[in-house]
Amino acid sequence: MRIVIIGGGKLGLSLAQNLVNEKHDVTIVDRNDAVLQKGMDTLDAMFIKGSGVSSEALKEAGAQYADIVIAATTWDEINMLSCLTAKKLGAQYAIARIRDPEYLESLPFLQKELDIDYVINPERSTAREISRMLRFPFAGSLETFARGRVEMVDFRAAEGDQMVGLPLKDINKKNKNMPQVLICGVERGDEAIIPKGDFIIEPGDQVHVVSDVNTITNFFNYIGKGMATVRSVMIMGGSRIAFYLAQMLIAMHIKVSIIEVNPQKARRLSETLPEANIIEGDGTDQELLESEGLADVNAFITLSDRDEENMMAGFYAVQRGVKKVIVKSSRDNYSAIMHNIGLNTIISTKDVACNVILRTVRSRASRSSASVERMYRLMEGRVEALEFIAGVDEPYIHVPMKDLSAPDCLVAVIVREGQVRVPFGNDTIEAGDHVVILSRRTGVSSLNEVLKVK
Amino acid sequence: MNYKLVFRLLGRLMMLEAVLMLPSLAVSLIYGQGDALAFVLTMGITAGIGALPAFLLKPRRSDLNARDGMAVAGLSWAVLSFFGALPAFFSGAIPGLVDAYFETVSGFTTTGSTILTDIEALPRGILFWRSFTHWIGGMGVLVLTVALLPRLSGRTSLLAKAESPGPTFSKLLPRMSDSAKVLYGLYLLLSLLEFVCLMLAGMNGYDALIHTFGTAGTGGFSNYNASIAAFQSPAIEWIIGVFMTLFGVNFAVYFHLVRREWGVAVRSEELWVYLSLVALATLGITATLVPAGTGFWTALRQAFFQSASVISTTGFSTTNFDLWPGLAKSILIVLMCVGACAGSTAGGFKVSRAVLLTKASFREIQRTLTPRKVSVIRFEGKSVQEDTLAQLGVYSFLYVCLALLGGFLVSVAGTDLTASFTAALTCLANVGPGFGAVGPVENFAFFPAPTKLLLSFLMLAGRLEVYPILVLFMPSLWKKN
Structure with a gap:
């Protein structure tokens, strides 16, 4: 496919690298010569100097013939306008990175008016990924539909699970309180089955279930595979990811504490997240962590902007025996070191955003029709x-x-x-x-x- | 430098060269002049030696970096020229190894300077290979490799970049291997067109091929001692003249024409300057030839042919222009210094560089009057980075240094001022003939061996645009990573 990427920053180049490896024709548009030079030496892609909102530069990059245009500059407004311009020139599909929470509520109509087909909010996607890690630590995959309202999750059925050994149509009759989800696919050995009402699940089957977000969570808690044990989470750093994550966790009735060092930020968080426990203070301060009950939380997540602080705080939490520690890192080359000191769950905004976009591109590349x-x-x-x-x-x-x-x-x-x-x-x-x-x-x-x- | 990777690539290039000798082998078999054995031997040696590093070396890191790309470009041209010289050496057509090397470098770099005094005496297979090196060298060995073997290395654009002429490098399509294929496709198409035209104008198949190779690569080897003058045909002169001009045009222009993007093609600044230079030179030379007693149409034809031949750095001749009036010769020297468009098969300093330098010079002069005026130089509708201009200044200095130092060192061999400096310049610009003792009806045979090696070096430096050859002399290149 012909793909035009606007903005050759960390996300743009990482996307380009992946897409070139998947044999797509990639063109990158950027205003910065240094970025272009660096990319040109390492990537087999075309580089056009110019702004993504200039129709001249977009035409030169071939946006009018592009199958997908991805706007990944630092600025939301430029990304939106780039997508609009590219679509007007004739691009088939536009993906924009938009991350300011202020646009969040107006997003549905902005998206419609500006003709943007897919919006990626890296911070929100990262928050969703973290919440998935907390909710379904066992799940092989999680796919979302209808703008994230519907989720499809898979898990492996084990001996003694409530649904094992019963025909599907009888499961909810036997288990009156079980939240009603749809068992939509079963993998058994090499077989892929779309089950009917008389299908019986056996231990060892990989079961795919689909439903809305809350029902899915309740379902997994009911069958004892959810992190029902996660009752309280401590987040270090009041970043945008923390905000989105806290929103998601609160909706699932999990107790959230956020430690933020900047007083204004802390105040704003407490305005927007009245149900969260906002603490003003330094997250690397061990006494503070202790006094706020680090030892009693089920999960500790470090989301500050500084990798080093995240690492140190995460390391301390591991030492103190917190069961689940998730550390955000923006640098690829730290992950090996982190593994060595026992920090196994590392998350990077860039990687999450990259994966989300790649998945969209792949689904565009392999799907059969525009509808x-x-x-x-x-x-x-x-x-x-x-x-x-x-x-x-x-x-x-x-x-x-x-x-x-x-x-x-x-x-x-x-x-x-x-x-x-x-x-x-x-x-x-x-x-x-x-x-x-x-x-x-x-x-x-x-x-x-x-x-x-x- | 990643030795294993660089040598593996070199090995593969040598195997490719052996394959590229197949058509010449076929020709030598058809004419049966006893040179077939030399080709078989060379192909065996080249492929054999190339296969060793190509298959045995397993580099740990197979990603080319900029330094390795430069090394591959510089080394491959020097090495391929050496093995390309072996058929002529083995067959006895050119008895001296240095002579054979000079001739092959001249072929690959599309210079067209020769050490042969009697070209027509050589076997046809050898002459075919000699001209075929023009055709390969014109668009580039590495570009060909990238087109044929896209999986060679992840960063093939570095290779093509080191080999492609011009101050800036831009791909036609997102993927390098696609770009390379498009370039060779256009190249093949234009070559075919010329071949058909030459056949229609009355050449036989063999001559038409030889001269198509010579024109397409903007090289200038002919299989006749008298070059194009041997045909005594105005039609052939016009055809070759037009095609020499065409092959000196940036191939991106043809790419846009094929894609029906007329506007982009026609707006090319470099194209118009280039065509204007050809027209002006033609008019200027005609104006000096007519008073000297040549008929107008003959003068116009000769003037156009020679202007096109020199500016496109081909080097064919229809007349001994060394006997022309001083002004006409000066015009040719100027064309020799400018050269053709970036991104073409031609050599020389390149029109785009000349235009950029002129613009920069005007700005500097203006700046002495209005020091606070901010002005950005625009070229092809785009603003040019100050970095690019600074690099251009250094490049120009190196280019001039090579020409002057080359001329100085050539004169050590005892040639006069004109011959020494035009020999160096014509080799550096990949044109072919110079003036005086190296004029269009003369040859380079009389130079001593060291001078021939020096001129070979200048030809390589000119074709690869200086840096890939000069870096070979930097000790830091040879350090292991």
């Missing part, structure tokens, strides 16, 4: 999870599920006006709904292909 919103390959590519938006005058609209047949396929969730529902026999698909399906056929390009009225 597919998102596509993931599950179970080593044998099953595809696809997200569509239902059309207006399609035959399947307004037909109860029980009157639709979907061979080799499963309608996993329907998202309507932000509400996630796992469809049952009487539910219908309406125009504009986000519909996630799992298919064993590859190359499905529209809902019409798989949903037939009986």
Whole structure:
């Protein structure tokens, strides 16, 4: 694919490196000569000097023929405008890095008006990744649909689990309090199965479940695989990641303390996160950590802007026996040292953002049609999870599920006006709904292909 | 320097060279003049020696850095020239090894200076290889390697960059191997076009190939002692004249033409300066030839052919321009100093550098009057970095130094001022003939061996744009990483 990256910073170059390795044609646009020079010596990509908001530079970079344009400069506004300009020139798909929390609420309509197809907020993605680490430490993968409202997680079923040995249709009857999720795919040995109601899960199966975020969390806590043990988390450094993470954790009823040294920042955090416990102080101060109860928290996460402080504080927490310690690092070359001193869970904003974008690019590269919103390959590519938006005058609209047949396929969730529902026999698909399906056929390009009225 | 990596690449290049000798072997077999054995022997030796490092060395780090790229560029041209000289040496066509080396360097660097006094006496296979080196050297061995073997190394652009002419390097397409393929595709297409035109103008297939190679690489080897004058055909002179001009144009222009981006192609500043120079020189020389008694159309044809030949650094001749009036010769010397466009197959200082330096000079003069005036130099519609200008200044100094020092050292051999300095300049600019004792109907055979090696060095320095050859003399290059 032809990919234009605007901004050759850490994220831009790291993305370019990965995309070049995956055999895409990459062009990088940047205003800074030093960046261009460095990139030119190390990367087999094209480099254009210029601003991403200049249509001249974008044309020279071939944005009009580009399959994907990724705006990854430091400035949100430039990224938005670059995407808009590139799309107007004829680019197929635009990805923008937008990270200021102030844009967060206006994002849905900004995205629509500016014609940006995908927004990556590295800090928010990192927070989500950390929360995944806390919630599903065992999960092989976590995929999101419908702008993060729907999650698909997999886990390995073990002897004695509540759902083992029962037909799927009876699981919720036997376990009355179990949050209702959809078991949408099972890997058994080399087989990939989309299970029907009479399917029985055996120990050792890799089970994929899908539902909205809270239900999924409750489900895992119910079956005893969640970090139900995580009741309180201490975060060092009141960065943007800390803000997003705290929001997510509070929504899951986890107690959050944030230690921030800057008084203004600490005050602002306490304004925006009234339920969190904000402490003004130096996170590397061991006495402070002790007095705030470091030894009693289930997880300690260091998110300050300084790698060294993160390392030292994290190291101290490990020494004090905190069960889960997650350390943020922005430098690749520290990870080996950190492993050596016992810090095993390291997270880097750049890597998280890079992975998220790469996944989007890969799904664009392998998907079969423009109407597919998102596509993931599950179970080593044998099953595809696809997200569509239902059309207006399609035959399947307004037909109860029980009157639709979907061979080799499963309608996993329907998202309507932000509400996630796992469809049952009487539910219908309406125009504009986000519909996630799992298919064993590859190359499905529209809902019409798989949903037939009986 | 990463020795293992550099030598592995060199080994692979040698194996590629052996493969590139196949057409010449075929030609020598067809004509059966006894030179086939020399090719077989050379191919065996080259491939054999090349295979050792190519397969045995396993570098721990296989990523080329800038230093290794430079080393590969400089070394490969020197080494390939040596092995390329062996067929002529083994077959006895050129008995001296230094002579054979000079001739091959002249071929690969697309200079076209020769030490042969009777070209027509050589076997046709050897002459074919001699001209074929022009065609390979024109677009570049490393660019060819990158096009054919994209998996050679992750950072192939460094190789192509070290070999491609011009002050700045820009790819046509995001991936280097694609760019290289496009370049060779365009090169092949233009060459084919010329070949067809020459055949239509009455050349036989062999002559047409030889002269297509000579023109396309902007080299200038002919298989006739009298060069193009041997054909006595105005049509052929016009065709070759036009194609010499075309091969001196930046290939990016053709790329844009093929992509129907007319605007970008036509707006090229360098192209217009280059074409204007050809036109002005043609008019100027015509104006000096007509009063001296040549008919207008003949004068115009000769003037255009010789201007195109010198500015594109080809070096074909249709007439002994050494006998021309002083002004006409001065015009040719100026063209020799400027050279053709960056990104073409031609050598020389390059029009783009000349334009940039002129602009920078004007700015400096202006600055003495208005010291606080901020002015940015623009070229091809873009502002030029001060770094680029500073590098350009140093490059120009080195270039002038090489020309002057070269001329000085050549004169040690006893040649007069004109011959010494034009010999050095013509080799450095990859043109071919000079004036006086090295004029268009003369040759370089009379120089002693050290002078021939010196001129070979100048040719390599000129083709690779100085740095890749000069770094070979820096001790720090040879230190192990």
